[in-house]
Amino acid sequence: MWEFLQDLNFWDWLALGTVLLILEVFGAGGYLLWVGLAALIVGGLTFLAPELPWTLQLPLFGVLAILTAVFWWRRQRGTGESGDQPNLNRRGHELIGRTFIVQQAIVEGRGKIKVGDSVWMAVGPDAPVGTSVRVTEQNGAVLSVEIVP
Structure with missing residues (x-):
């Protein structure tokens, strides 16, 4: 050896x-x-x-x-989220902070909002159809919303 x-x-x-x-x-x-x-x-x-x-x-x-x-x-x-597309492959994260219209009335905290050409489940305060809401967070396929004043 x-x-x-x-x-x-x-x-x-x-x-x-x-x-x-x-x-x-x-x-x-x-x-x-x-x-x-x-x-x-x-x-x-x-x-x-x-x-x-x-x-x-x-x-x-x-x-x-x-x-x-x-x-x-x-x-x-070092190549984490510092890129020009930090939400790439994180479906729904790009919607946070954006405003959308209620598609199906939010009743008892659950409803649907229109996002582009699709409809997403939404949770938040009760709101009739046509109300503007802002997305505050995303949990899977469900978006948390608040009413836009």
Whole structure:
């Protein structure tokens, strides 16, 4: 084992990186991608500096694996709702704050409002047909409304 470690060269790192990337293709969910990339980087550095001892190659591999994973994690985390369409794939959220007309009278707290070419269930204060209401929140397919003064 010690002989293998002392004779690590760039081919060993490239082979490890390739195997990890191939395993990633089979569905590791992104975990092996960054470790494989770190192995490829160490392989490239070992090619450029063949005298790099294994006692530096292994810690370098560990640090690079952590750095690449943290970099990607931060980048993914930063792409939350700061985009130009924060309500994409959140049906109904774009309706909050907008005003609509009661389609079916809200009686005992339940009725329907007309939203574009569709009708949504609404809960809120009793209101006759034709009343303007504002959407205050959305819970599944039901919109909470308040009467517009």
